Amino acid sequence: MSLPHAILTALLEKPSSGLELTRRFDRSIGYFWPATHQQIYRELGKLEQAGFIRALPSEQPSRGQKKEFEVLPAGRAELTAWASGEQDAKPVRNALVLRLRAAAVVGRAGLDTELRRHLALHQRQLAEYEEIEARDFGAVADPKDRLRRLVLRAGVGLETFWVQWLQEALAEVEDMADDGEAGGRPGE
Amino acid sequence: MSLPHAILTALLEKPSSGLELTRRFDRSIGYFWPATHQQIYRELGKLEQAGFIRALPSEQPSRGQKKEFEVLPAGRAELTAWASGEQDAKPVRNALVLRLRAAAVVGRAGLDTELRRHLALHQRQLAEYEEIEARDFGAVADPKDRLRRLVLRAGVGLETFWVQWLQEALAEVEDMADDGEAGGRPGE
DNA sequence: GGCTGTTATGCAACAAGTTGCAAAAACTGT
DNA sequence: ACAGTTTTTGCAACTTGTTGCATAACAGCC
Numbered sequence: 001m002s003l004p005h006a007i008l009t010a011l012l013e014k015p016s017s018g019l020e021l022t023r024r025f026d027r028s029i030g031y032f033w034p035a036t037h038q039q040i041y042r043e044l045g046k047l048e049q050a051g052f053i054r055a056l057p058s059e060q061p062s063r064g065q066k067k068e069f070e071v072l073p074a075g076r077a078e079l080t081a082w083a084s085g086e087q088d089a090k091p092v093r094n095a096l097v098l099r100l101r102a103a104a105v106v107g108r109a110g111l112d113t114e115l116r117r118h119l120a121l122h123q124r125q126l127a128e129y130e131e132i133e134a135r136d137f138g139a140v141a142d143p144k145d146r147l148r149r150l151v152l153r154a155g156v157g158l159e160t161f162w163v164q165w166l167q168e169a170l171a172e173v174e175d176m177a178d179d180g181e182a183g184g185r186p187g188e
Numbered sequence: 189m190s191l192p193h194a195i196l197t198a199l200l201e202k203p204s205s206g207l208e209l210t211r212r213f214d215r216s217i218g219y220f221w222p223a224t225h226q227q228i229y230r231e232l233g234k235l236e237q238a239g240f241i242r243a244l245p246s247e248q249p250s251r252g253q254k255k256e257f258e259v260l261p262a263g264r265a266e267l268t269a270w271a272s273g274e275q276d277a278k279p280v281r282n283a284l285v286l287r288l289r290a291a292a293v294v295g296r297a298g299l300d301t302e303l304r305r306h307l308a309l310h311q312r313q314l315a316e317y318e319e320i321e322a323r324d325f326g327a328v329a330d331p332k333d334r335l336r337r338l339v340l341r342a343g344v345g346l347e348t349f350w351v352q353w354l355q356e357a358l359a360e361v362e363d364m365a366d367d368g369e370a371g372g373r374p375g376e
Numbered sequence: 377g378g379c380t381g382t383t384a385t386g387c388a389a390c391a392a393g394t395t396g397c398a399a400a401a402a403c404t405g406t
Numbered sequence: 407a408c409a410g411t412t413t414t415t416g417c418a419a420c421t422t423g424t425t426g427c428a429t430a431a432c433a434g435c436c
Contacts, residue, residue, distance in 0.1 A: 002283045003422080009290045019384055033286050034279040039423065041386055065431065066384065076294060083290040084298035087283050089309065091222040091393095095190045095275050097342050098221050102197045102271040104335035106264060110272035121277065143364050147292035150357050154285050161349045169338050176331050191392080207414055227393065229416055253401060254414065 001082075003043050004052075006033045008071055008079040011053060015070040018044055031155055044069060052078055100169070112173050119166040126159035192231055192240075194221045196259055196267040199241060203258040206232055219343055232257060240266055288357070300361050307354040314347035
């Protein structure tokens with residue numbers, strides 16, 4: 001149940017329409033809670049239904065016409081409650097690591113390619129985070145910004161970890177390829 | 189589409205019944221791809237249907253009676269194919285980080301408690317990984333074990349990161365509580 | 377005025393994971 | 407033999423996320 005709260009947070013930062021939200025998700029909140037526009041529209045509907053947000057009464061709202069939402073007091077209360085309660089950490093799922101484990105059983109053909117591909121992805125993401133950090137957080141005092149910076153530090157730290165681990169993994173896999181056959185165990 | 193392949197991997201390592209699989213998931217593969225017994229039984233059914241695995245023909249299989257599965261050639265082929273293709277890295281979702289961001293907007297009441305709780309969880313997980321590493325991987329040469337060790341290293345690295353980040357976050361949040369009010373912004 | 381492309385909102389079907397419960401067999405104590 | 411508990415298998419409903427497509431408004435162009 002996090003998407004609605006992610007949306008409430010975003011709307012409190014700035015009232016927005018569905019598409020605006022989608023775009024903002026693409027480059028900030030979405031780093032830790034991605035969402036497509038379909039998800040967002042659906043959730044906006046529910047939040048409005050529940051009385052947590054409302055459409056700004058600018059014009060008659062019709063399909064294809066922009067509709068801005070703002071958070072109502074009930075919505076702020078809901079978010080506050082959510083943010084002060086406990087959350088049971090959702091399990092982590094990682095297909096790449098799983099694949100490594102599979103490679104231990106059926107052979108490591110194509111494994112290095114995949115590792116390199118992921119390495120590039122994580123390096124790019126890391127660069128993006130570091131760019132944001134350099135741009136938006138020079139010297140910070142405002143508590144609000146300090147928290148946001150912590151969020152970014154999590155991103156940087158995570159990507160740094162993955163880059164390091166992938167390099168380690170690549171070195172290991174290449175070393176294994178040197179002595180021994182090239183692609184694991186071809187036919188069992 | 190990773191759960192079936194996780195199961196195939198586990199079954200290739202050792203043919204098992206549904207419950208055995210569930211237990212093995214709880215302490216190895218499940219670290220990176222958790223699954224409940226309900227999921228596993230459902231998936232076993234599909235895999236059998238698809239001709240990837242079969243029940244060992246020990247007895248007449250009925251409800252409540254143990255049923256062991258083994259991987260058929262088609263299943264091994266499927267896993268091999270999956271393990272050599274590309275995988276589009278699934279997005280990461282993290283509610284705790286999201287919550288930090290919410291705290292920047294509605295106040296950080298209860299935040300330190302939650303951070304401490306998560307810190308304890310990650311410390312325990314890290315200890316568990318390190319114990320496994322010490323026990324199972326003294327000096328390794330077998331390629332199979334080197335890959336499995338890499339998987340474990342990913343776990344260790346990830347948990348280490350979270351522990352560090354949480355400590356950093358806690359220090360920061362406590363520092364913010366010192367100067368300024370204690371619980372964020374109570375009523376806006 | 378009609379064509380085309382972009383912006384914006386949304387439905388519907390599907391896929392995957394979660395939760396709660398139930399039922400058959402096997403084990404355990406009396 | 408029987409009752410109660412545990413093991414093992416499984417169904418069904420629900421929630422969340424994904425994918426593909428539909429529809430309306432608007433803007434520019436010829």
